[in-house]
Every structure is written in C-alpha cells, then in structure tokens.
Amino acid sequence: MKAGKIEAPGRIALGSAEIPQVGADDVLIQVRAAGICGTDIHILKGEYEAKYPLIPGHEFSGVVAGVGERVTRYKVGDRVTADPNIPCNRCPACQRNEPNQCHNLAAVGVTRDGAFAEFVTVPESSVFHIGNMSFAAAALVEPLACVAWGLERLRVLPGASVLIFGAGPMGCLLAQALRYSGASKVVAVDIVPHRLALVAELGATATVVGDDHQTTRLRAIEPNGFDLVVDATGIPQVLQDAFQYLRPRGTLWVFGVTPNDARVSFLPYEVFRKDLTVIGSFAVNRTFQASIALIEGGIVQVEPLISHSLPIEDIAKGFELAQFDPGRMKVQFQITP
Ligand SMILES: [Zn+2]
Numbered sequence: 001m002k003a004g005k006i007e008a009p010g011r012i013a014l015g016s017a018e019i020p021q022v023g024a025d026d027v028l029i030q031v032r033a034a035g036i037c038g039t040d041i042h043i044l045k046g047e048y049e050a051k052y053p054l055i056p057g058h059e060f061s062g063v064v065a066g067v068g069e070r071v072t073r074y075k076v077g078d079r080v081t082a083d084p085n086i087p088c089n090r091c092p093a094c095q096r097n098e099p100n101q102c103h104n105l106a107a108v109g110v111t112r113d114g115a116f117a118e119f120v121t122v123p124e125s126s127v128f129h130i131g132n133m134s135f136a137a138a139a140l141v142e143p144l145a146c147v148a149w150g151l152e153r154l155r156v157l158p159g160a161s162v163l164i165f166g167a168g169p170m171g172c173l174l175a176q177a178l179r180y181s182g183a184s185k186v187v188a189v190d191i192v193p194h195r196l197a198l199v200a201e202l203g204a205t206a207t208v209v210g211d212d213h214q215t216t217r218l219r220a221i222e223p224n225g226f227d228l229v230v231d232a233t234g235i236p237q238v239l240q241d242a243f244q245y246l247r248p249r250g251t252l253w254v255f256g257v258t259p260n261d262a263r264v265s266f267l268p269y270e271v272f273r274k275d276l277t278v279i280g281s282f283a284v285n286r287t288f289q290a291s292i293a294l295i296e297g298g299i300v301q302v303e304p305l306i307s308h309s310l311p312i313e314d315i316a317k318g319f320e321l322a323q324f325d326p327g328r329m330k331v332q333f334q335i336t337p
C-alpha cells in the first residue's frame with residue numbers, strides 16, 4: 001500500500017508499506033480522509049514521544065475493510081473513525097479510569113503506524129461509527145475530542161469571558177465549543193487576518209490581531225481580565241504572556257502543544273495572590289462520542305476549517321503547507337481506494 005513515512009526525524013516521503021496485519025480484536029480501516037495536526041509537525045521534527053520509522057496520521061476516517069475474529073460491532077463497509085489513543089486497561093492509571101494517562105499508552109500515528117496510508121488497523125474498542133457525516137468532517141472528530149476532554153476538566157462559568165490565543169483549526173473548534181458552553185465573550189487573537197475572519201464567522205464575539213498593540217486592545221475589551229485564557233498556539237512566549245490577561249480567580253488552559261523541552265517563566269506570587277488556576281488537558285479521554293455528538297448536533301462546524309484537501313501522493317507538500325503556509329488551516333489528505 002501507499003504510505004507517507006518518516007524514516008527518521010526531519011523528512012517525510014511517500015513510500016510503500018505492507019498492509020497491516022489484522023489481529024483478533026482489530027479493525028482494518030481503509031483510510032478516506034486524514035488530517036495533519038500540529039503534533040504531526042512535532043513528530044516530524046523529533047520533538048514528541050514518537051517511535052521511528054513511523055507512518056504518522058492520527059486524525060482520520062474511513063471504511064472498514066476487514067475485521068478480526070473477535071470483533072462483533074463492525075463489519076466490512078461500515079463508515080468509521082477511531083480514537084488513536086490505545087490504553088492498556090491494566091496499569092494503575094487505567095485502573096483509576098484515567099486512560100489518557102495510561103503508563104503504556106499506545107497511539108496510532110505516534111507509537112504505532114498511523115493513517116497517512118491506504119490502510120490502518122486499530123482495536124475494535126477504539127472504533128466509532130460516524131453516521132452520515134462526511135469523511136472529511138469525521139477526520140476532525142479527534143481534534144474536537146481533545147477540546148471536549150479539556151471542557152470536561154474545566155468549569156466554564158455561565159457567561160464567562162474567554163480569550164483564545166490562536167485561531168487555527170484548534171482555535172476555531174475551541175471558540176465554537178466554548179461559546180456553546182455558556183461563554184458570553186469569546187475573543188480570539190491571531191496574526192493571520194483571514195483566520196480571524198473565519199473564527200468570527202464561527203462564533204468568536206471579537207477578534208484582535210496579534211501584534212505590539214494587542215495588550216491595549218485586550219484591556220479595552222476586558223479591563224479586569226478574562227475568566228479563561230486558552231493557549232492554542234503552543235508557542236512558549238504566548239503562554240508566558242497569557243498570565244497577564246487573567247482576572248483574579250481566572251484559569252489558564254494549556255491546550256497547545258509546545259516543544260516537549262520548552263520552558264516558560266511565571267510569577268508564583270501572582271498565581272498565589274490572584275487565586276489562579278493553570279490546567280492542562282492531554283489528548284482525548286473517552287470523549288469521542290461527545291465529539292461526534294457535537295458535530296452531528298450542529299453545535300460545532302468542522303468542514304469550514306479544511307483549507308487544503310490533497311492526494312496522499314502530495315504528502316511532502318502537505319507537510320510543507322502545514323508548517324510554512326500562513327494561509328492554511330487544516331490540511332487533509334483524501335485517500336481514494
Ligand atoms: Zn492531533
């Protein structure tokens with residue numbers, strides 16, 4: 001089969017690979033759509049917890065092409081997506097019902113081969129039906145499930161004022177989900193004007209261009225600071241600066257993925273004095289059903305986030321776009337049978 005592969009950090013290219021073996025509990029999925037995530041860029045650069053050589057790709061959808069002998073809930077032809085995170089269900093974290101913190105967490109497209117290929121296998125326990133949703137939309141269930149997990153960890157106060165740094169695909173998902181969670185103000189900051197236009201269309205109540213004057217503008221919108229500030233950029237400096245926009249008792253949500261060795265400094269006294277909360281949310285934690293429901297219920301629009309839809313043959317070009325094209329939003333590969 002055709003597959004986009006990272007042999008070692010730094011380069012991705014189309015190659016060929018064996019169609020994966022289907023274990024007794026596995027579902028073989030013929031991939032139809034797969035999106036590039038910021039995490040994939042970190043994986044390409046060697047800044048994440050990945051194993052190489054690797055076929056990346058963890059946001060995907062497709063059609064069931066085969067099932068193992070113990071699989072009961074799926075049959076060939078079913079339209080599906082899959083949670084890429086595969087907990088062991090045996091370790092102390094899994095026993096505490098914290099599967100995203102599993103000590104032996106495997107992840108499709110990170111620690112095992114992923115979906116930038118014609119076929120991928122995942123255990124039945126990770127597979128979800130997608131109803132009539134398009135394959136392109138279903139390949140955005142995973143990033144929205146990451147948002148849903150963060151929302152479960154947070155308490156969004158009724159009428160909250162929210163500031164989001166980054167109006168890329170994640171910022172746009174966050175803006176919609178937070179608005180529907182009861183936020184009265186959702187302000188998005190980005191350096192790319194057309195991203196701001198999109199996030200405003202999708203649910204942000206105000207947008208601010210990220211530049212030297214952003215602080216003045218943000219203070220004008222919320223003089224006493226925001227209830228919730230979310231970083232969806234993964235840029236350490238943005239995260240460091242974010243503290244200043246919190247109101248006392250405010251929450252900083254560390255959502256964007258920074259390089260895994262990045263450091264920021266903050267004033268512990270400020271965290272103490274203002275009763276601040278800093279909260280992280282890692283990946284997905286049994287939030288796929290919620291994410292599918294948010295899309296099916298029309299609460300969150302995902303298709304407007306797709307800026308590029310490329311054949312898998314353009315794998316290298318797709319990664320170029322995803323890293324360097326300021327105009328891009330979600331870059332997806334359409335993989336036709
Ligand atoms: Zn991702």
Ligand SMILES: [Zn+2]
Pocket residue numbers: 087088089090091092093094095101102103104105
């Ligand atoms: Zn575990």
